[in-house]
Amino acid sequence: MKTIKIAGVPEHFNLPWHLSIDNGDFASENIDLQWENVPEGTGKMCQMLRTGETDIAVILTEGIVKDIVAGNPSKIVQIYVQSPLVWGIHVAEKSKYNSLADLENTKAAISRLGSGSQLMAYVNAGNQGWNTDNLQFEIVNTIEGAVQALTDGTADYFMWEHFMTKPLVDQGIFRRLGDCPTPWPCFVIAVREEILNNHPETIRTILKIINKKTNIFKDIANVDQTLSAKYNLKVADVQQWLAATEWSQKPLTKEMLNKVQNQLFQLRIIDKLGTFEEIVKAI
Known part of the structure; x- marks a missing residue:
């Protein structure tokens, strides 16, 4: 074997x-x-x-x-x-951010350096016409870490697969501001x-x-x-x-x-x- x-x-x-x-x-x-x-x-x-x-x-x-x-x-x-892969772009349910434009120059939660959540933050920034030099990141390791970071404000938004994150949206933990499909x-x-x-x-x-x-x-x-x-x-x-x-x-x-x-x-x-x-x- x-x-x-x-x-x-x-x-x-x-x-x-x-x-x-x-x-x-x-x-x-x-x-x-x-x-x-x-x-x-x-x-x-x-x-x-x-x-x-x-x-x-x-x-x-x-x-x-x-x-x-x-x-x-x-x-x-x-x-x-x-x-x-359709990446949902999420904020905490009580976040002050209400549109993708509001997220410019804010901090993204990512699982780790080099992760898809980090790379797609760059893709999303490019789609939105943002200066990618201004991207900021908070390493959170897992979805659970992202929930904590967005809830306590150490990060502002989190990109993760749309459907795997949807239960958190349905429960009122996250709000989804938009989607970013991989090209x-x-x-x-x-x-x-x-x-x-x-x-x-x-x-x-x-x-x-x-x-x-x-x-x-x-x-x-x-x-x-x-x-x-x-x-x-x-x-x-x-x-x-x-x-x-x-x-x-x-x-x-x-x-x-x-x-x-x-x-x-x-x-x-x-x-x-x-x-x-x-x-x-x-x-």
Whole structure:
């Protein structure tokens, strides 16, 4: 049995992995796929890839591109979710801020440096025409940390996935001032180069299994009920999210990588462009 460690956020996008693990799909191919939930998100998973704490990460596209350009010894092997990630822009329910324009020159709560919540704050600032040099950040690690920071005023707004944050909006803890979709496919699968070089067939098998699952995921009986129960979401919200979400079984193209890198460079999130071969590996 070959042991492979995989990391991802504890969110609805990753239910196909859990179903495949629980169903024994990987074990039947002699693979012990050990999943670790990482509520801290992309910045933490980049660190885990660098240190060998995980072999694979299901990770935000912009975050892993940035970190590979900065020296992370990993490669993107495939797109996982083709559709954009819709980031809700949230303030505390009693906040004095009532529009996105009000948030200019205020402080964003982020899970950690290099996280999607930080990178998307730059994207949102670019969309709004703000000076990104004036962005300020408060590291809060998790959604729970963001609730505390916005409630006590150590941060002013927080960007996180629309539907995973919606229960906090429904409970009157957050108010959502708007949404900011990623201008690219939101999740990719990244693998440490050491694992790619030494166990390419194992990685191919893992991708084959998960691609089979994501291809039929929306057709699984009562999948909306399963998602609702597991992630504490309303069934109606799950159905809306499912309708807007498209998984992928395809590699990241050079054109899409260029789009991601060019925008990150324009926003000064990266200071150089990596080559396609440095970032992506087809297996």
